[in-house]
Amino acid sequence: MKRVLITGAAGFLGSHLSDRFIKEGYHVIGMDNLITGDMRNIEHLMPEPHFEFYHHDVTKFVHVPGDLHYVLHFASPASPIDYLKIPIQTLKVGAMGTHNLLGLALAKGARFMIASTSEVYGDPLVHPQNEEYWGHVNPIGPRGCYDEAKRYQEAITMAYHRYHSLETRIVRIFNTYGPRMRLNDGRVLPAFIGQALRGEDLTIFGDGSQTRSFCYVADLVEGIYRLLLSDYAYPVNIGNPGEITIKEFAEEIIKLTGTSQKIIYKDLPQDDPKQRQPDITLARQILGWEPQVSRQEGLQITYDYFKALPQDRLYEESGHRAFADFKKV
Template identity: 65%
Template sequence: MRTVITGGAGFIGSHLCDYLIEKGHEVVCIDNLLTGKTDNIAHLMGNGQFRFIKHNVSDYIYVDGQVDNILHFASPASPFDYLEFPIQTLKVGSLGTLNSLGLAKAKKARFLLASTSEVYGDPQIHPQPEDYWGHVNPVGPRGVYDEAKRFAEAMTMAYYRYHNVDTRIARIFNTYGPRMRVRDGRALPNFMCQALKGEDITIFGNGLQTRSFCYISDLVAGIYQLLLSEERDPVNIGNPEEITIHQLASEILTLTKSKSKMIFKPLPVDDPKVRQPDISKAKKVLRWEPKVSRTEGLQKTLAYFRDELIPAGKDA
């Protein structure tokens, strides 16, 4: 199999490159490195199963030869990134999706869209099932990401219905693990960096808002199962174990043995109060559910951040 991964130098995309190469795929990674890093794929350079193309998928995409699968993961994904790059986020969700679907149509390839739990917005139904249409502010600051992904889903379904493109849609919930960017604006990497450096841990709001965190290896396995399935409608991929942001900060302080203190700042506009996937569909259709415990996942992620923050040969 020959698989194209847009955004393949990003956090999730680079892990997908590794996973599919291990499964025997030839992987073509396309990334303009706006938020992706060559460090994430440096170990694959020189591998005969891997090819990297530096390109912005919001422009026309050309890939020579056979293509069996296209996984569209190109997009800024953290609030820090999509608020800094709002136009690029909207373009990759619209034009990038259009170009990626056009490539799938031309190559008769299977297409998988990386959508997001943010299509549910600040939900009024909890936990969130796939048939919930969401509660999104289209003109708020977060709308550039939320609406880009909602448009991408609509475009994907249009190509399935009217052009018979073989499509899949993964609604990805909060994911963590090695290769997350240091201080990328999301709570978990911020808390880890602050705790490891002995800085105050910044909690937005009262800390009672909830999230559900899925370790990267579980997420990638779920994406692969969805790719192999015959399910065309969206499928939630995430860990249903819900915790408060305050609880997450407390667990990270315990694991790091940090003396950092928690400080509280105002909640950003339209920040979701709750987030928890209903994964009944994934369990039934994909026979998938997460396996890595939060403690194990946090320990592995902390080890990565220690290496990123502390130069070799230095004591913590």
Template identity: 65%
Template sequence: MRTVITGGAGFIGSHLCDYLIEKGHQVICIDSLLTGKVENIVHLMGNSQFRFIKHNVSDYIYVDGQVDNVLHFASPASPFDYLEFPIQTLKVGSLGTLNSLGLAKTKKAKFLLASTSEVYGDPQIHPQREDYWGHVNPVGPRGVYDEAKRFAEAMTMAYHRYHHMDTRIVRIFNTYGPRMRVKDGRALPNFICQALRGEDITVFGNGLQTRSFCYVSDLVEGIYRLLLSNEYDPVNIGNPEEITIHQLAKEILALTGSKSRIIFKTLPVDDPKIRQPDISRAKKVLGWEPKIVREEGLRKTLRYFKDTLSSFEKNR
């Protein structure tokens, strides 16, 4: 198998590169490095099964030779990123998806779109099932990401129906693990970095909003099973164990032994109050459910951030 991964130098994309190479794939990683990092894939440089192309997929994509799979993961994914790069986020969701689908169509390859739980917006049903259409503010600041992914899903299904392409859509819920960025903007890496540095831990709102955190290795396994399946409708991949943000902050304080205080700040506009995947479809169709419990995943992630912060501080 020869597989193209757009956004392959990102957090999830780089783990996919590793996983597919272990499965015997030749992997072509395409990334503009807007939010991806060379450090995530440097260990693959020189591997004959791996090739890196620095390119913005919002522009035409050319890849020589056979391609069996195109996995479209290119996009800013954290609020910190898509609020800083709103136009780029909209372009990669629209033009980037169009170009990635075009590559897959030309090569007669299977196409998998990385979508997100953010297509559900601030949901009015709980937990969120794939047949829920969402509650999204298209003109709010988060709309640049939410609507980019909703458009990408619509375009993927249009190519599936009109061009009879073999497509997949994974809706990714909150994921964590090694290779998350120090300055990410999301709650979990922020809490870890603040706790390790002894800084105040900033919880937005009253902290009672919920999230469901899936360890990255579980997510990647689910994506791979989806790729191998015949399921073209969207599939939620995430951990259904729900936790409040305030409780997450307290768990990280306990794991780090930090003396940091928890302080509260104003909740950002349109920040979802609840988030929990219904993974019934993934269980039925893929035989998949997460295996890594949160404490184990947090300990692994904490070790990575300790090493990263130590290196970061030395190089300042």
């Protein structure tokens, strides 16, 4: 039985990846420091004989006994609310965490994958964004802690690939949604649904003309899985090219939830990207992959999940209590 280490396993995406690898017959070792992850996301996996969990911070030395065939580094704060609260820890998990896990993969002879992001393109001057575009990023702006952590991840991963001949994979993830997202983490989709469920007006930052492209989590996991098992070492965009403005999206959420809230507008945060749409030509050619779940279908599943949550979950603050442990690190 092949063994896979998944960091960030208690997070939104990491928990879905853990589900997929268990389903595919792997022994899954989940690792998370729970700074933004939530054990509720993986509690259904704890009785599984081929799932084990390590409560550990990957910016410290990482030891996993026994063989490892794959190392997937998906540990990182991913929402603006999170990484603006803990910018140094965000940089550390991208730099020191990636270095530690690359060393582990090299020692174990394991294939290594990092979760990069469309944020490496910054506020893009090329549209849609393809993998050959180098980006338009402000390294010293408030978002720089996340954007540059991810760009560094890609650089050091390619250095290990070239210098050590390590098998590596880089997935550039565009906006993803689905069950297990945190309602109040600052990302547009859970923010809108959370506001609708609480009877609040929907907040748009800017004039709502900026665009996003939303990929349902099951589609994303399928793309990640195919990329991991491919023989392609360079970055690949995985996302849904169906572009929509934020204002149109807010109107979709109001229609979906049957609420009567207004849309209110606030100032656009610094360096917030105006456009975001993946060019997935490479994923189609190399992986034979493209999204299968329509936004209408995926939103309904996601809304039904959130609507079924206990009432107190609708009001949980973003972030985990562990933020306090990292605020000066």
